[in-house]
Amino acid sequence: MSFAFLAPLFLVGALAVAIPVYVHLTHRERKDAVPFPSLMFLRRVPYRTVRRQRLRHWLLFLLRALAVLLLVAAFARPFVDRAALGPAVVGDGRDVVILLDHSASMAYGDRWSRGVDAARTTIDGLRAIDRATLVAFGDRADAVTPATSDRPILRNALAAIRPLAVGTKYAPALQLAHDVLEVSESPNREVVLITDFQRVGWTADAPIRMPDGTAVTVVDLSDADASNVAVTGVQLDRAGEGGDRLVVTARVTAASADTAVRVGVTLEIEGEAVESRQITVPAGNAASTVFAPITVPDRTVRGRVRVDGDALPYDDAFGFTVEQRTAIPLLILHHPDARAGEWLYLRQALSIGSAPPFGIEFAPATAIGPVAFDGRAVVVLYDAPVPGGDVGRSLRAFVEAGGGVLAVLGPRSGNAAWPPDARVLLGDRAGPTVDRDAGRGGTLSILDYRHPLFEPFSGSRGADFSAARFFRYRRWTPPDSAVVLARFDDGVPALAEMVVGGGRVLLWTAGAANRWNDLPLQPVFLPFVHQLARYAASYRPRPAWREAGGMIDLARDLRVRSWGGAGTVFGDEPGELIVEAPSGTRFIVDDASGYRLALNEHGFYRIRSEPEGIATLVAVNTAPSESDLGIVEPDVVSAAIAAGEADGSRLARLTATLTPTEKERRQALWWYVMVAALLLLLAETLIAGRLSGRRYRRQTVETRDASAVR
């Protein structure tokens, strides 16, 4: 063991100890005595004895000199340069990680208050040299406070935690506790797990063990006879012509009940009960109920299915939003000489779309102006001449602004070079035709099922594109920016995607009528056309509800295209948004770009833009897994995460690998030295004052006595 100093140059300041030495020397008495005839009179007056004077001076001198030396030592930043003493010098404190479950199930009964009490008891039990990290966890884990010994901070942080509607996952919390304790230099480490031990949150496959020497304390908040009835989901089906009727089907579960439960279920629209009914839910099972169809209002409204209240209120209601469906507006440009029968299959396919519906409009490609693309989601160039000039520039601008183009090459596409603006979108030219009329024709043999466009067709239940026969198509040469999504069996591209600006262009080389192929006669044709239109329009359905614990990107998930429509909210530049959480909390998001809003509360989030004067609703429901109150035995969890024996070598390695700066910072001896110096100075002040007062009193008394004697 040896002492070392981080800033040894400060030790030069030890010369300052000469100051008290000088003071004491200059104020000390002369050592050579003054001869005097007689001390007869001097004895009669009060005086300080040699002994007292020396004692006082020596004591004060030592205090002052020691204080100066300690101050110098504090500035020199001392530390103990020995590995084994590294942890010892930081004291015998504990490093405690308090894991407090605040998932939705903690709202059951009095679990939350008991959990908070347990956490508070742990905090109150901390000593001054102990440190604690408070972690609140649900499906994620967040360190509410860093490791601190400041109990008021911990108490305030604890008071700010509320149970959320999120699910339960123990792994993130245990991993966080492990990470915190792994880097702790404290020899005494402890993790306190305060939870209701929901089984759904526990995965026993790869439990996370705490670092060696960590004590594991579990606080079990589960209830032995917990029962719960929950609305775990709804299904919204459109009915009626045009989908203007909505059929709501609710799914109700009864968890951990011994007998079947008779429970009332109510459908509410905008807080008003629309229909109520009683259903019987078998014990530990689920039941569904279908409400009478309701008319879909012309605006976005709140819908909620509610069951009778029980001990866990979070899952007693299931919210959703209901809105009018918005048709994707498509403009289909055809050759002026084309006959109506040429787009029969395409029109029929698009007209029967309901999720979402498609609004289609046909126009000759040569008869449109530059403003023809306004309010459109997708422009379909159906075997039509590619527009040039102002219309071509307008089409390019339309795509760059986020619009979609679906180009279908057919018999009338020709092989001439396309106008400049069109070349940016489609490449140079349509290319010559390829005839596959020999034999059974060509097939689509290579499809990129990983691509979002074909992803719905993947899997064993996917559509079969190989049944379609292609007898002719165009040998289109894709530009470098193109991504070929499908090829014929001879390698010629069948479908390609080009991303231009914020929009996308899809190019299909085999026509849409059944003249060049029999694809329109295949079952896959309908969904394929719908998918092409949706993908070209960058359509993303807005869910009627979201599960708590998820996130939404305010700029991306709530953005809509310029074609607008009911229920749509914000454009590409949402700007400042005001978010109102179900709990009533309001906050402002200055820049929604890239802002991800965590949906942790059960209920409806209202997000609005003051400048645009529009708002939207986001329904958030408690994670269905939280309704299952089955527990995993605390002993199982405790045993699974229990740490091994304390490994002293770890601490030694930890300290040995520390740099002197880190050692000094961890030990922080300078702080103690500084406090000692200040205490010495305080003691010096008190002693000097007391001696001075005593001398004054003694002089007064002796003078009075001497006067009395005379």
Added chain:
Amino acid sequence: MTATRFLDPVMLARIANLELLARTVVDGFINGLHHSPYFGLSVDFAEHRPYMPGDDIRRVDWRVYGRTDRFYVKEFEADTNANFVVLLDTSGSMRYGSGPISKLDYAKFLAACLSYFSRRQRDRVGLVTLTDRIVDFVPASAKHLDIVLHTLDRAEADGPGSLEPPLLRVTEALRRRSILLLLSDLYEDPDVVLRSVARLRARGHDVIVFHVLDPAEIAFPFDEAAPFEDLETGERMPVVPETLRDEYREQMQRHLSALGEHMTHSQVDYRLFETSQPLDHALFAYLSRRERLSRVR
């Protein structure tokens, strides 16, 4: 102010020979007294008194008998053949001197001068040096001036001082009435000093007390805190002068006042001398004091 008028003790200290010093002082002093109204204090004739049986018939004034037919005896002051004995305190405290000369030096000068002066009046001179005991004893004799001066010359201040024991011995030793000149700094309780002196007075001695002090002993001009060492006992005591000065001065003045008062009541000639005073001042004060007392008598 001339050098012969006021004899600076510092200058006199350069004269090693006490006899020469005494002669310098006394002769100069006497010369200076030629016009003094106090001239003739050294009178020969004192008075006539009727003859008493037992008187020496040689002392009968026959001229008066011739005129008055009665026997009168003529008495002379000189005929008293007084013994002049110097009682010199040589305790350690007399060694002190804040200036060039110590109290002992000053006392030696006084003793030498007055012995020389007395011898010129044909008194017998003697010397007793004392501390807390008698150190040297020179019996009074008309021939002992040299011995007195020699003894004075080699006297050194040392040892503790206490007046009462040696003065008690002096009281017992001096059977003949004498003029006793006590030279001391009198660091004794005034009552003890008076008791010792009164004992001498009771034996018929004419006691003169010259209280010799250094100016520093009265003014206490020290500034620096230091241990003060008692010259008699060697005891040391830390002293912060600025805090003690007023108290010390008050104690000293009270001591001097008590001595003066007690001596006056006991008809003892008492005079305080500071070693910075010229010696002829001391002689002048002494003689004027003797003159006043003789008139009273």
